[in-house]
Amino acid sequence: MTERSDQPLVDIVIPVHSTTRPLGRAVASALRASTGAAPGQCRVTVVAHHLTAAQVAGMLSETQRALVNILECEDKGVTAAVPRNEALRGTSARYVSFLDSDDTLDPGAVTRWLGIAERRGSDLVMPFQHHENPRVDITPIVRPLRRSDLDPVKDRLGYRSTAFGLVRVDAARQMGARFDESVRTGEDQSFVMALYAGSRRIDSAPGTPGYLVHADADARVSRQSLPIRDEVAAALDLIREPWFAGAPDELKRSYILKYIRVNFFPALEHAVRSGTWDANYARSANAVFEELTQYAPHVTDQLSRADLRVARLLSPGAGERELLAALAERRRYTTPGALRTERWTRVLGRQAPLRVVAASAVQMLRYRWALAAGSRN
Secondary structure: OOOOOOOOOEEEEEEEOOOOOOHHHHHHHHHHHOOOOOOOOEEEEEEEOOOOHHHHHOOOOHHHHHHEEEEEOOOOOOOOHHHHHHHHHHOOOOEEEEOOOOOEEOOOHHHHHHHHHHHHOOOEEEEOEEEOOOOOOOOOOOOOOOOOOOOOOOOOHHHOOOOOOEEEHHHHHHHOOOOOOOOOOOOOHHHHHHHHHHOOOEEEEOOOOOEEEOOOOOOOHHHOOOOHHHHHHHHHHHHHOOOHHHOOHHHHHHHHHHHHHHHHHHHHHHHHHHOOOOHHHHHHHHHHHHHHHOOOOOOHHHOEHHHHHHHHOOOOOOOHHHHHHHHHHHOOOOOHHHHOEOOHHHOOOOOOHHHHHHHHHHHHHHHHHHHHHOOOO
């Protein structure tokens, strides 16, 4: 068990904005996550967002209230960006670890990550992320047998865009890493990408103990239907960040390719199926796609032929059935159209579909093995 300290090694930060959240569960897991750590090494800080400290205290047991710090922050914004930034600015710890109030940490997880960071000098330790429901999370799609000293481009770190794990506070501050308070979804994109662009060393912690995403978190903002520009605003807003200009084009390209595949195309399908697709939405989607592909040089060269067919259907006159069929075709990863790029010279590119799909298959095997074996460093 941890106990309160003004100068802990790790601050485990849990933002909470509603009394309906299972905060007690998250706090209990955060306390267990530091099992084995020396007394005072880990502190749990709950950040009250749109709540008072008294309301948050009422969500906790008497024992938990004695062990955690409760911090009130400004009642602005609709995402966890505000309380996370507040905690990052104010913490006196060497490291910070963010936990959503819907989720939990496995027993001993933070102690494990702390050991990795202290031994290796990590600015960022990326955890094993597993789910209570059958969903499989194979991100990041790293190179085979790679687990330490990760490369943001070669190990496709952009596919993991959440701020979970362990972050060295001084490194984040020096990089100007912050959560985007202006977007409605994806507020952690700017924070994570700044870490990828500027970290001296990034390591992973494969296998359990790790971070557990619970199935009862269905009310997350990121799952709500939004206009297409809002769906990708977190990515497009990165150009305003002070570190962006100095980031390598290859990193920008790898990230935006992930965003097109994982965020943009699914948003299109949701729009059609939910009945929000119309001529105005089509025009907006086409404009957004053009903006995304201008984000870095040669983005379209790494998209599949099936991806580009979807892009050509982003017009007011395109039929919804045809668009849905094209969106389904791009996900059939055993077909030539979903694996080939327009130019044969790009088909074996690191971020091209063929290599991403192959690496994903390997990562799936590693995920299954890690989940079953509970591997440790």
